[in-house]
Amino acid sequence: MARSSVGIIGTGNVGIAAAYAIFQRQLASEIVLVDKNRQRAEGEAMDLMHGQPLVGRVTVRAADYDALAGCQVIVITAGVNQKPGESRLDLLNRNAAVFREVAAELDRHAPDAVLVIATNPVDILTQVMQQLSRRPTRRVIGTGTMLDTSRFRSLLGDWYQVNPRSVHAYILGEHGDSEVPIWSGAMIGGLSVMQHVINGQRFDPEAMETLFQRVRTAAFDIISRKGYTNTAIGLVIAYLVRVILEDQRSVLPVSVNPEGDYGQRDVCFSVPCVIGAHGVEYRLAPEVDSAERRGLEASAGVLRDSLRQMTIAD
Known part of the structure; x- marks a missing residue:
């Protein structure tokens, strides 16, 4: 394993799920x-280190920002929790203040690292970090709809009784209620799910809408049962970290500024991007139908409305 270092800011449920996934797969030396x-x-670092005999030599340590100087990738899961009676906008502004501090520290100590933003609302906070950090925006990536897309492919795989890895379909736009399923591009084995019978199953619009609603409400459904989500997003983060460290140039639906794709700019939401060692190598804009394009325009509008009301910089 080539020498590599990954930083994780925030050791809550998501941060530690990501650390565990990275550790267990030996994706980094440190x-x-x-x-x-x-x-x-410190406690989380100690706990992971005790698993080395079962996993392999991966150093895990607690440190301050200056120790991030050698990191190729830094994952940000830090944020503040909503207070009783606090509005969503107030929460956003407090998280923007947290990101202002984080951006200054990372620009000082790790200006060349690729930043992976996982704190929710991920699209808005990716935009905030892109505005606050001095690094090129290609090096600031939100996890976006990677988790939604994974949920989508998982449920489609179950519906069609195929390995979800053989399902090629995206959720794009906001990681949230306005996200858009791209049915027009959903494929299994090179066949459009909308146009072909696959494994005896025809495209059933009503059933597919129900399936998508399960994707959209998945976080709520999980939180109502266990109190938070962490395991799958931890795997998503680890996967994205691996793609960057290995310069895989894989296509992933991550939160970036679309810079004109689908007629949108000055807002971050998920579009398929080629991801490599330097972050976003380039964006892709697969064709969508008219209803999907309207959905993406509406999704951008939702995010833009929130951004207009925020206080991002002093």
Whole structure:
């Protein structure tokens, strides 16, 4: 394994799920945990280190921002929780303040690292970090709809009784209620799910709408049962980290500024991008039908409305 280092800012449920997935797969030689609660970070580092005999030599340590200087990738899961009675806008502004501090520290200590944003609302906070950080925007990537797309492919795989890895379909736009399923491009084995009978199954619009609603409400359904989501997003983060570290140039639906794709700019949401060692190598804009394009325009509008109301910089 080539020498590599990954930083994780925030050792809550998501940050540690990501650290565990990266550790268990030996994706990096070193994982650096940064958290305002230093004792929590130290405890998590110790806990992971005790698994080395079962996994392999991966160093995990708690540290301050200056220890991130050697990291190729830094994952940001830090954020503040919503207070009772607090509005969504107030929460967004407080998280923007957190990101202002984080951006300054990362520009000082790790200006060349690729930043992976996982804190929700991920699209808005990716845009915030792109505005606050001095690094090129291609090096600031939100996890976006990678998790939604994974859920989508998983349910489609179950519906058609095929391995979800053989399903090629995207959720694009916002990671949230306005996300858009791209049915027109959904394929299994090179066959359009809308136009072909696959494994005895025809495209059933009503059933597919129900399936998509399961994708859209998945986080709520999980949170209502266990109190939070962390495992699948941890796997998503680890996968994205691996793609960057290995310069795979894989196509992933991540949150970036579309810079004119689908008529949208000055807002971050998910479009398929080629991801490599330097972050976003280039964006792709697969063809969508008119209803899907309207959905993406509406999704961008939802995000833009929130951004207009925020206080991002002093």
